[in-house]
Amino acid sequence: MYICIKLISMNSFTEENYLKAIYKLLEKESVVTTNAIAEKMNTKAASVTDMLKKLADKKFINYQKYQGVSLTAKGEKIALNIIRKHRLWEMFLVEKLNFKWDEVHDVAEQLEHIDSDKLIAQIDHFLNFPKFDPHGDPIPDANGKFHIQKSQLLSELKKNSACIMTGVVDHSPAFLQYLDQAAIGLGDEIKIKDIVSFDKSLQISVNKKNSLFISNEVAKNILVIIK
Amino acid sequence: MYICIKLISMNSFTEENYLKAIYKLLEKESVVTTNAIAEKMNTKAASVTDMLKKLADKKFINYQKYQGVSLTAKGEKIALNIIRKHRLWEMFLVEKLNFKWDEVHDVAEQLEHIDSDKLIAQIDHFLNFPKFDPHGDPIPDANGKFHIQKSQLLSELKKNSACIMTGVVDHSPAFLQYLDQAAIGLGDEIKIKDIVSFDKSLQISVNKKNSLFISNEVAKNILVIIK
DNA sequence: ATAAAAATTTAGACTAGTCTAAAAAATAAT
DNA sequence: ATTATTTTTTAGACTAGTCTAAATTTTTAT
Ligand SMILES: [Mn+2]
Ligand SMILES: [Mn+2]
Ligand SMILES: [Mn+2]
Ligand SMILES: [Mn+2]
Numbered sequence: 001m002y003i004c005i006k007l008i009s010m011n012s013f014t015e016e017n018y019l020k021a022i023y024k025l026l027e028k029e030s031v032v033t034t035n036a037i038a039e040k041m042n043t044k045a046a047s048v049t050d051m052l053k054k055l056a057d058k059k060f061i062n063y064q065k066y067q068g069v070s071l072t073a074k075g076e077k078i079a080l081n082i083i084r085k086h087r088l089w090e091m092f093l094v095e096k097l098n099f100k101w102d103e104v105h106d107v108a109e110q111l112e113h114i115d116s117d118k119l120i121a122q123i124d125h126f127l128n129f130p131k132f133d134p135h136g137d138p139i140p141d142a143n144g145k146f147h148i149q150k151s152q153l154l155s156e157l158k159k160n161s162a163c164i165m166t167g168v169v170d171h172s173p174a175f176l177q178y179l180d181q182a183a184i185g186l187g188d189e190i191k192i193k194d195i196v197s198f199d200k201s202l203q204i205s206v207n208k209k210n211s212l213f214i215s216n217e218v219a220k221n222i223l224v225i226i227k
Numbered sequence: 228m229y230i231c232i233k234l235i236s237m238n239s240f241t242e243e244n245y246l247k248a249i250y251k252l253l254e255k256e257s258v259v260t261t262n263a264i265a266e267k268m269n270t271k272a273a274s275v276t277d278m279l280k281k282l283a284d285k286k287f288i289n290y291q292k293y294q295g296v297s298l299t300a301k302g303e304k305i306a307l308n309i310i311r312k313h314r315l316w317e318m319f320l321v322e323k324l325n326f327k328w329d330e331v332h333d334v335a336e337q338l339e340h341i342d343s344d345k346l347i348a349q350i351d352h353f354l355n356f357p358k359f360d361p362h363g364d365p366i367p368d369a370n371g372k373f374h375i376q377k378s379q380l381l382s383e384l385k386k387n388s389a390c391i392m393t394g395v396v397d398h399s400p401a402f403l404q405y406l407d408q409a410a411i412g413l414g415d416e417i418k419i420k421d422i423v424s425f426d427k428s429l430q431i432s433v434n435k436k437n438s439l440f441i442s443n444e445v446a447k448n449i450l451v452i453i454k
Numbered sequence: 455a456t457a458a459a460a461a462t463t464t465a466g467a468c469t470a471g472t473c474t475a476a477a478a479a480a481t482a483a484t
Numbered sequence: 485a486t487t488a489t490t491t492t493t494t495a496g497a498c499t500a501g502t503c504t505a506a507a508t509t510t511t512t513a514t
Contacts, residue, residue: 099349115337118334
């Protein structure tokens with residue numbers, strides 16, 4: 001008979017946030033710089049360097065002075081778990097507590113650090129194991145696996161194409177509120193009626209009903225899959 | 228037209244925990260000592276003194292060197308809000324996520340610090356505004372008001388009295404698990420069939436069905452109201 | 455009333471995380 | 485191939501919260 005003691009040296013919120021930031025930067029670029037992390041974390045490069053040393057000591061990142069960083073398997077696992085928790089909590093807030101999709105992010109930033117495997121497993125179950133969050137972003141499973149939707153920008157489609165909205169690029173409340181007001185949401189069918197050559201703005205129909213104009217800037221922040 | 232900016236200098240988790248600890252100590256004694264706080268917070272008296280100075284600066288407590296502390300209205304409000312959140316989260320975990328009453332406390336210790344008025348209002352609504360938590364403790368409303376059940380200890384009742392269980396004194400998982408196993412829970416009707424004069428242990432019946440013996444020590448940790 | 459014991463506070467040190475300013479390294483421009 | 489610019493790291497300092505050890509105050513016991 002064996003006794004298991006939970007020694008696990010919990011990671012601080014700060015460490016978790018750095019790992020998440022690095023993960024998200026790695027989604028865009030293959031190498032992540034000190035300055036990029038500083039900007040994302042709203043902190044100074046000197047502070048980042050200090051933290052990188054600590055994360056490297058703990059084997060969460062690969063780091064050599066001046067060479068940028070990448071995540072180790074261990075670090076990526078932690079980052080994906082934080083992202084999983086963030087997105088499940090966002091889904092919970094929208095599905096069960098009547099939050100709007102523009103209201104959930106800040107609360108989820110706090111909830112993602114709650115440390116309880118049972119809690120997150122039960123939330124997942126309660127929500128019936130959703131695969132995507134309220135913004136269309138994939139929710140990693142307990143092993144860090146997730147589905148990628150190979151979507152494209154609405155701004156890249158040609159006249160007369162039809163598509164389904166699957167996500168957003170800009171996650172700001174301002175943009176999300178604009179979409180609400182324009183009655184454009186995830187899962188909606190969007191048809192491009194016309195593209196104004198002067199400014200690339202689009203005339204679209206949503207769910208075969210309302211026809212409206214959106215700017216190219218807006219179209220560049222809407223992710224879709226072609227029907 | 229006015230612009231409102233949320234300046235509110237958020238209180239740290241640590242400050243919140245100190246205020247909650249002081250509140251709970253004040254429920255028992257009218258004056259709270261440095262050592263009592265140190266014991267409850269699992270810290271040293273010197274650390275407590277440092278924190279008391281800070282809490283007094285912020286006008287959360289009344290504090291004079293060597294004289295013990297009490298809460299100001301401001302401090303009590305914060306403490307009650309933390310307790311409200313703690314108990315609502317415990318209720319949520321039990322009612323919606325299939326947690327047992329012995330599993331909720333540690334998670335609620337984390338969740339109670341999540342800072343979102345809307346979140347806690349919605350959880351309250353979602354649970355249909357419960358008045359008591361899974362352990363029978365009252366849940367303060369948004370203004371800090373709550374119902375007190377004037378209950379007594381089961382160990383204080385006489386032979387042949389009947390009562391309803393309303394709470395527990397000891398909240399430890401070990402005790403709660405014992406009650407589960409003995410099939411004694413909140414709301415159950417308990418009748419005292421006999422009191423063994425030798426050791427004050429009790430023979431009781433629960434919900435008119437199962438008859439069993441419990442020690443005086445157990446009876447001293449069960450809160451009831453007489454039927 | 456005085457001495458002993460207990461409780462509390464102060465002093466000084468430590469860690470995590472942050473900052474500014476200065477030094478060092480890498481990159482870009484001539 | 486130097487020089488200039490940008491990026492990154494180091495050095496030193498600050499805050500929140502904690503600790504141990506020592507000093508001080510209060511309480512208890514004689
Ligand atoms: Mn988010
Ligand atoms: Mn999201
Ligand atoms: Mn509790
Ligand atoms: Mn409780």
